[in-house]
Amino acid sequence: MFAAYFDCPGGPENLYMKEVMKPDPGEGEILVKVSASALNRADLLQRRGKYPPPKGASDILGLEAAGSVAGLGPGCSGRWKVGDAVMALLSGGGQAQYVTVPEGLLMPIPKDMTFTQAAAIPEAWLTAFQLLHFVGKVQEGERVLIHAGASGVGIAAIQLVRLAKAIPIVTAGTQEKLEATANAGAAAGFNYKTEDFSEKVLEFTQGSGVDIILDCVGGSYWGKNLSCLNTDGRWIIYGLLSGGEVHGDLLGRLLSKRASIHTSLLRSRDKEASSVFFPQYKERLVRAFTEEVLPHFSGGPSARLQPLVDSVYPLHAIAEAHRVMEENKNIGKIVIEIPV
Numbered sequence: 001m002f003a004a005y006f007d008c009p010g011g012p013e014n015l016y017m018k019e020v021m022k023p024d025p026g027e028g029e030i031l032v033k034v035s036a037s038a039l040n041r042a043d044l045l046q047r048r049g050k051y052p053p054p055k056g057a058s059d060i061l062g063l064e065a066a067g068s069v070a071g072l073g074p075g076c077s078g079r080w081k082v083g084d085a086v087m088a089l090l091s092g093g094g095q096a097q098y099v100t101v102p103e104g105l106l107m108p109i110p111k112d113m114t115f116t117q118a119a120a121i122p123e124a125w126l127t128a129f130q131l132l133h134f135v136g137k138v139q140e141g142e143r144v145l146i147h148a149g150a151s152g153v154g155i156a157a158i159q160l161v162r163l164a165k166a167i168p169i170v171t172a173g174t175q176e177k178l179e180a181t182a183n184a185g186a187a188a189g190f191n192y193k194t195e196d197f198s199e200k201v202l203e204f205t206q207g208s209g210v211d212i213i214l215d216c217v218g219g220s221y222w223g224k225n226l227s228c229l230n231t232d233g234r235w236i237i238y239g240l241l242s243g244g245e246v247h248g249d250l251l252g253r254l255l256s257k258r259a260s261i262h263t264s265l266l267r268s269r270d271k272e273a274s275s276v277f278f279p280q281y282k283e284r285l286v287r288a289f290t291e292e293v294l295p296h297f298s299g300g301p302s303a304r305l306q307p308l309v310d311s312v313y314p315l316h317a318i319a320e321a322h323r324v325m326e327e328n329k330n331i332g333k334i335v336i337e338i339p340v
Contacts, residue, residue: 001096003019010048029076030076032067036065042063043062057092062090063267068082069082069086089105095336134285135236140165142211143230146158150178150180152333173191173328216238229257236262
């Protein structure tokens, strides 16, 4: 089969389409014929040699995929059959013609949704859902500040905050991106390049600040984050785009607000032993998302939730897709079409 590959860490120019061995499904695994995958920041980091796949995961890029069931490994429960349209959360391997997936990490593709649209859901939407509900415990009426609001996770988080009857506030770097977040349901948006987002957030919230911050930026934002975080607020860090160094009285300011810092990485969750009665973390996450969120994608144009696809690239143009994301040009998800 063909897959996105690189022989040594480096820039996008190192990427190419390589012929590799097709995987065989193991115990409790499903073989999926991939029609589309999507790009994530983790793919860029892995290509640079800064984010190796977890132990036992495929070293092929791709943390999500959409396609059809092509085969069943031994011990599968019978929930899925060959030909079923599915999408999957992966630890790697999605940007290839075939990938094997533990059956508990598969989800049905919502009615009337294309493979291209479905490929934009698993990693971004499950990340946002996990941050808001498993980590942040978002409550109705709370205010949530979402950094990188026009990213895949950002656009998903805006809609999930609305679904939870809370209030999404975002930051982004261009007017075009702010308009996209408003269309997705953001109550307010601020350009972090031209204005002090902490001042604007406090002004919007009449001085009280936000209850939750979803932060993929890290070090450079710590002071402003704490300035606009409410008493007893939750600051959730899931990325370090600006690095992890902090200079200043972080702990003192955190303590003065009785605030808490949470950190989360979804990809590196251990593949611990699981059973029907004690499913592993990712399986619990996928099950909760499938039951509580997935139904809201159905209904065509009138659906309450919609993935946002920025652009689509064929697998052989994977290097160009990486360049676009590296330059922060995308609004929503960049999808990779896999050749038949």
